[in-house]
Amino acid sequence: MTIAIVIGCILGALVGILAPTIPYQYSKYTAVAIMAAFDSVVGAITAMQQGNFNMKVFVTGFFTNGLMSIVFTMFGERLDVDIYLAAIFVFVDRIFKNISIARRCFMENKEKKMKE
């Protein structure tokens, strides 16, 4: 599991460095997609701590969140409304909530193990 994560991260960084840069006006979309992806990952970690992690839910959430956030950002651009701000607000909000939940669960699990 750890090996898969490390290899994935290193390969991703390498490809990211070698890939041609995108025009500045599109960087907003990538930024929103990154926040959506982070949200999914943090959500997955929380679910693992709670013990109800589901691979299918995680993978579908990862891609739909990313794509939908990009679509909404484009839609907002057309309507001249900064929807991406709302999207980022929601994602960051959920990331922090999930981190706190994961932290609590992690400590509870540790305590249970200690008692055992």
Next chain:
Amino acid sequence: MTKTKGTKITIGIICFLLMFMVTWQIRTISVSESEILRLKNENELRDEVNQWKDMYNLAMDKNSELRSKIEEYQNASSESNATVALIKKELDEANLLAGLVDVKGPGIRINLDDTKAINQIAIEAGWYDPNVFVIHDSDLLMIANELRAAGAEAISINGQRISSQTEIRCVGPVISINGAKYAAPFVIEALGDADYLTSSMSLRGGILDSLKQASIDVTIDKEEEIIIERYNRALTNKYAKPFEK
């Protein structure tokens, strides 16, 4: 949590995508930042240019306002007295000679433009020196000189009246005339006998002919009536004093 091969691969792919997007974004931002700075700098410079232009226009407005005031005074005083009226007449003539009034009459209009299209290809191929194909300050000087010789009474280049204190000077890529800077195309207007001016300007081996040889676009138009604007700055004498024997 199942630790099958499929799960590992999926996690790996997810990590790959996430890292890829993050590094990509960071690189894009770091590249774009310098561009944004450059754009900002350009915008600031443009603002400054606009500000100076506004100031220039303001000064020009004030200049013309003062000029009309002077005229008013002259008219007012000439009405009251016959001697003053005579002086006024002399002053008007002097102003006409000095190029301080707009003049109207028959004349010619010469259009000059840098070589385009075909020769551009030749220049890029390195066959010719590009300097040959552009209009220089010396060309304009020679044309003005030739027009004077042909009896032109008033000459202007791109609306700048050639007065006794006018310079025609090369300033880098542009030509400064009366302190204003111009690049091609140039429109030279000369007031005088249109037929005589035209024939003397289109002499074989003359300046316009040699410019045509260098593939510069030259056209001469005879005009029934052209208006040449006055010298738009003040003629000043700081050192010259009248001397009587």
